[in-house]
Amino acid sequence: MRSLRLLIAAHKLCARLRPMPAVEPHGTKSLLLRAVHTSSSPGPQVTTPPSNIVAPFDDAFAKNQRDKASFVQVLDLFCGRDVRRRGHVEMIEAALRWMPQFGLEKDLEVYNKLLDVFPKEVFVPKNFIQTLFLHYPRQQECAIRVLDQMEFYGVTPNKHSYFLLVQTFGKLSHPVKKFQRLMYWFPRFKHANPYPVPAHLEADPVALSKVCLERISADRDAQVTVHQLPSSEVREDGTVQEHSHLVGIQSPAQMALLAEHDASFPVIVDGPFPLWLKKTCIHYYVLRAEPAAKKVEEIDPERSFYYPLQMDLDLDRDLGDDLSFDVDEVEEGQIYAMCMSGSGDERALGKWIQCLQETNPVLGQLPVLFRLTSGPREVQEAESPKEEEARRSTEEEGETRPHRRMEL
Template sequence: MPPDVLKKKPPKLASTLEDRGYLLSDEIFSAVENMKGKTEDGFTLAIEHYKRQSGKYRRGHIEFIDTATKKLKDYNLHQDIKMYKRVFSLFPEKEYIPPTRMMEEFYHMPRHQDAAIQILQEMEDNGLIPDSEIRDMIKDRFSENSEVMYKFQRMVYWMSKFANANPWPVPYHPPDDRIELAKAALRRMSFDINTKIDVWTAENVEDLKAEDEGEEDDFIVSAQSPEQQDLIATHPTDKPVYVEGRHYVYLGSARMTYHVLRTDPPQEGSEFYGIAPDEKEEEFWSDDFDSWNFFAAEEQTAIVPEKSIHEQEDGTILSMCITGSPSQNTLVTWLRCLQDTNPNLENVAVVFKLQEPDAILNYAENHVKEGGPS
């Protein structure tokens, strides 16, 4: 790194010492990125260079710590606890420990404690539980009764509980393979333990091959259980099914889009529930008052088939899929692949209800700005 990086005079826009500190920090990281790129070695080099050049009292270390904390995600180091320890080591030891208990109660050195708390907050946002080494670093720099230590204690207590609260934990580092990632997400969303995951790629489906040589081949990962196949087999041909999406699903830090094949829920008065609508209405408006029951609980006389877990209040879920490119052409290919095990789909009308989730959010925000109901 050029030795004169920290000797450059900041531009006139830096009217305060704090602004100059941030500009100097940006210059250090810019010089490192030109030499090493956004790598772990480059980040470590920037910290070591600052330690050598800032002197005993670490002038401008608060601004540099703020900049380094924000740069962790740019360098893809936001889930590496060693990098947080290196940033925390920039606080000089024994400098911020209040001499009396009274000074501890009055939030001693607030700007410095805020910077340290921000480091811990970044760790919490990225799911990292601080260890005993970080505790010793806090004790040597801010004392046992500082707000930084209280933040550390809250994190250790609650995060250790929440980390083991889920009986089906998500892998901390999701797989890099998109197909394996899609299979894991569909398994997690499927309630039925008999759900089967099918994968179609360009090797066995001609329509999934990329049109251009530089593009990546498409794929389809579908989830369907035998019970859902039975629901499709008994679905009336005069009622449509819907392909809805895009919906978002998160597996750790990885976000994927999925689509759902569903149909409308059966009406309560339909023949599906054992009573025809006309018969039920005629029975209700009967003039035979002796059969009316005003004071006792009514007994169920109709034989109602038990609902499956796929029949929800807003519709019956028939299948789910995650595709490489969530276009309508790929979804049509998905339906064609489903027809091999669901031949009744050929006789049922399919309605595509595709919409971006971001578009729905933007519409709601614009509606509120125009004076609509909030």
Template sequence: MEAYNVHKDVDVYKALIDVLPKGKFISQNIIQSEFMHYPKQQQCIIDVLEQMEDNGVMPDSEIELMILNTFGKRGHPLRKYRRMMYWMPKFRNLSRNLSPWPIPNPPPCDIFELAQIAIARICSVDPQSKVTVYHTSDISDIIEDTWIVSGQSPVQQNLLRIHKQDEPIYVDGPFRVWLRDKLVNYFVLRANPNPLLNETTDHDDVSRIQIPIFDYFPPKAISSVKSISVYEQEDGVILAVCATGSSSKNSLLSWIKHLEYDGNHVLANIPIVFTLKTAGKEISVKEYIDDKTEIE
């Protein structure tokens, strides 16, 4: 069904369910009902309903009538249908109303639009972040023609500005982000971790609270206290993030050049190391889960 792009069409599922004859599989007594009268046929329809649930297809009253005429009111497919009709509206409205990153359903098929949504979602940790679209054709010595969706905030630019020029920074990736059943590969520009994060002091330890009424503490200059931003993580300092149309090294070189021209002039004096993995092909969520299960 996915090969013909009909795996989310409710009319196709109705046609599949309507193939079975009516009245023949209806259980006549409690024994047949509990021991799943005609088990292969009932399990077949349960699998069809399970696939509808996995693809987010909501059944309607017409499907209920088909199942009722085929297996009767004591059939197991009807139980599955009623469980779906109880839970699916709840989860659908829950994700629609509470998600801070709403995504169209179905999501767009254009990878450029998906990349913009993905980078905007990643950069939403800082409201000041700016998402910019670059083109590799603007750089004269780049042989590849593609687009680049880049995200960076003023805080990240300042972290890059105060970075030591003798210490390298790294371009890591690709990493995966899922937008419903669509996959987007993205890359990060990062530096080595901040040494302040390696301190063993637990600032949330309430047993070490100091009471200024009984003890005297000399005042500290506020300017001397350095706050740690959200971009300074234990595994590195995130300086920028991007997604490209080809996920190639040439497009990432163009990204670095565009960042340099766009206010990050210090990049011209900092060594940059590319630690890239092979970009994975675009697969569905189900294929990714199946591959992971086989490996385990």
């Protein structure tokens, strides 16, 4: 009944508005529509230029040198070219695409420079209706894309970023809400990882290998040993041989396990296994045993007061237990040591085994089996034609002889 009354009242209101004069002042109507839907633009009205004369912003970034100074120079030239900054959305989107190529994807100052490209106090809503219906949606979505890229690369905005957003879009805009969400969650998740990755990775391969091996090893008593430093050696025939770095790690518990290894089973050098630290991929190798190499200690039944020692009882289960889920337990061999090498061939890994014999004499009595596989091509460095030919010959030899045994 109430809805019917509302419909009748609306019908009467429309009937009263019909006899309004058809001719009314054009200025009053335009001001009314402008107050409801859009904000007043400063200065005289300017027509939008056609799309064919818009400057190609990608070419502006491609022509300059790839550093921060040239990137900021392009932004300054754009801001000083036109007071109204027409085409600022296309400029900011092009800058976001080119930031990783300039190495500025984690620079907070450059992100604030991008937010400063927006015209100030133009997109601020004037009333509640403009705030409700996403005033200037394209510009607000562009600012949110800037904040999304900052979130993707872990860049925390500061007070200057908030000031630029409020000055451009107002306090109730969607970019400001996105900024508030970032400032709420980023400090809470910043120290959530108990094993954080260092902010700046070492450029030295030996120092980087130490960091990676300490990160992999779960034993704090494990000791990192540098077996070989990167060097070059001149042979008698005049050729130069490059020696890559060789860094290993082993704990006292691993040394004790290796000393108890069954001599009837070989130890295996397996790898390479990739380890990613941010955008850096490093390969490591392990010295392990086969799952069947574990020594099973047989206990005499007479030594125990409880006979038998193991009982396999089929106990009744509750009706609510779900027996459909099953887990396949895969046994793996024990890990005796780990290392990282620049070359990763049998010669370098054989030298690693020889260095381990100083602290593990049992290796001199055990056969060593190499099971090396080629790593993914997308994470390997570019090879020279000679290295590629040698690698292919090694792979062909490995197909006919998959496991090579080395007696030490």
